[in-house]
Amino acid sequence: MTPAARYAAAIAVLDDVLAGESAERTLTTWARKNRFAGSKDRAAIRDHVYDALRGRRSLCALGGDTSGRGAILGLLRREGIAPDTVFGAGGYGPAALTPQEAAGGSEPDTDAARADLPDWLWPIWQDALGGDAMDVAQAMRHRAGVFLRVNLSRATLADAIDALAADDIVAVPVPDVKTALKVIENERKVASSDAFASGLVEVQDTASQIAIHRLQDVRADRILDFCAGGGGKALALADLQDAAIFAHDIDAARTADIAPRAARAGVKITTLRTAGLAQAVPFGLVLCDAPCSGSGTWRRAPDAKWRLTRDQLDHYGELQSGVLDQAQGLVAPGGVLAYATCSVMTQENDDIVHDFLARRTEFSLVDRMQLLPGPDHDGFYLAIMRKAQP
Known part of the structure; x- marks a missing residue:
């Protein structure tokens, strides 16, 4: 595909996303219908779509229209690319700009x-x-980096860097995070690399790794990742903690990948269904990475910030309070309940924790961490609460 054709495809995908479709699903559907597009074409189209969604409002202002075409025109103008090298350039590119489009557009007001x-x-x-x-x-208009967690029970950072280099992947340590690497070249090769397949590294944002390190001072024989999803944090805990690690998610299907991931990493994680939690209690540490808006990670899923509504944000608060109320009963006396989100919004973080502590006076706040999105990590929140002895 020509560069102009890639922009034309991005416009078509964006129009569907702006009409309410999921960006990831729409890109997958486009790729299936256009088998002629190679991997570099698909990657470029994906980048154009996500760049446009990250800056949707300001780019549409620059492009003079709220359509996919307007967003791409604004993107070209922001990046200093002459629009007539894309619009009307032939090679299956988008149609030439109208006089109104050529003259339109302004900075957001x-x-x-x-x-x-x-x-x-x-x-x-x-x-x-x-x-x-x-x-x-x-x-948040800019792409987030790709970060890896090195399984220290399997390799050192230097070992992992060398193993990745064998597949032409360049990674460097992240300062002050002993398990983290940032991929700076050939990030799309990670999933097919020997370092990944052999369990030396896992894809995990640095913010989550920092949170897990924050929990290292919590000494517990039994640890539960209560909202485990695919098990990323349970895997990190298993690599660093000398404890029995358990994982649970209300949607059991989401935990299907935990067993093969644990086998690859060489750790043991016991998956629990909801019905089995009562028989497994108590736990010295219960981690609740609660459902949230994901606002700290919107660089990675920018269409989420445009789909979010006020009612949905309020609903997340109800879910988060419910998760804490369920999890608190699983914590042993003297144990720790850790509440985490990848949101930066107060009503999903401090407000939820303060409300919980007011209702559950047997818990007290012992530590708190708030990370804002930055060059080396996403946004993240962690509150560590200890349960009183009887």
Whole structure:
């Protein structure tokens, strides 16, 4: 495909996403219908789509229209690419610009638009981030890095770097995080690399790794990852903690990958169904990585911030309170309940924890961490609460 044809495909995908479809699903459907497109074509189209979604409001302002075509035109203008090298350039590219399109477009004229956030969300974002609100929002326009967790029971960071290099993948240590590597070249090769297949590394954002290290001082013989999903944090705990590790998710299907991932990493994780939790208690540490808006990770899934509604944000709060209420009964006296989200919003983080502590006075807050999205990690929140002895 020509570069112009890739932009034309991105416009078609964006129009479906802007109409309410999932970006990932729409890209997959496009690829299946267009088998002629090679891996480099698909990767370029995906990058164009996600770049446009990260900066949707400001780019549509620059492009003079709220369509996929307007977003791509705005993207070209922001990146200093002459639009006529894409629009009307032939090679299955998008049609030439109309006089109105060529003359249109302007800088966004509200703070919410400059922040590339919905109008209703901007005050909530400001309340949570204060003076950092605009800087963080604008930083979210850029792609997040690819980070790996090295299984220290299997290899050192240097071993993992060498193993990745054998597959032409260049990775460097992340300062102050003893398990983390940042991939700086050939990141798309990681999943097919020998280092990944042999269990030396797992794909995991640095923020999650920092949170797991924060829990290392919690001494517990039995640890439960209560909202485990695919088991990333349970795997990290199993690699670093000398404890029996258990994993649970209310949707048992989400835990299907834990067993093969644990086998690859050389660790043991016992998966528990909801009905079996009562027989497995108590646990010295229960980690609740609760369902949330994912606002700290919107660089990776930018269509999520445009699909989120105020009602959905409120519903997440209900889910988060419910998760803590369920999990607290699984914690042994003197044990620890850890609450985590990948959100940066106060009403999903401190508000939930403060409400829980007001209702469950046997718990007290002993540690708190809030990471804002940055060059070496996503946004993340962690509150560590200890349960009193009887």
